[in-house]
Amino acid sequence: MKKWECEPCGYIYDPALGDEDAGIAPGTSFEDLPADWVCPVCGVGKEDFKELD
Numbered sequence: 001m002k003k004w005e006c007e008p009c010g011y012i013y014d015p016a017l018g019d020e021d022a023g024i025a026p027g028t029s030f031e032d033l034p035a036d037w038v039c040p041v042c043g044v045g046k047e048d049f050k051e052l053d
Contacts, residue, residue, distance in 0.1 A: 004030045004049040009042040013049065 001015035013019070013033075018026040021040055024033060030049070038045055 001027075001029050003052045005052055006039045006042060006044060007048050007050055008044055009039065011039050011041040012052070013039075 003015070004013045005011070006013070013030055015029050016026060018024040018028050019033075019037070019040055022037060024037070030046070030051075033046060035046070039048070
C-alpha cells in the first residue's frame with residue numbers, strides 16, 4: 001500500500017500504521033479512510049493529500 005503526504009504540513013499517512021488516535025486500524029488503505037477523515041496534524045481533508053511514489 002502506498003503512503004500519502006499532506007501537502008500543507010508534510011504529515012505522512014502510512015497504511016501499515018493507520019491512525020490510532022482516529023480509530024483507523026493498521027492496514028487501512030488511504031482510499032478506505034472515511035470521507036470525513038482529516039489530517040491529525042493540521043486538520044485538512046483527504047483532498048489535500050498526494051500519493052507518494
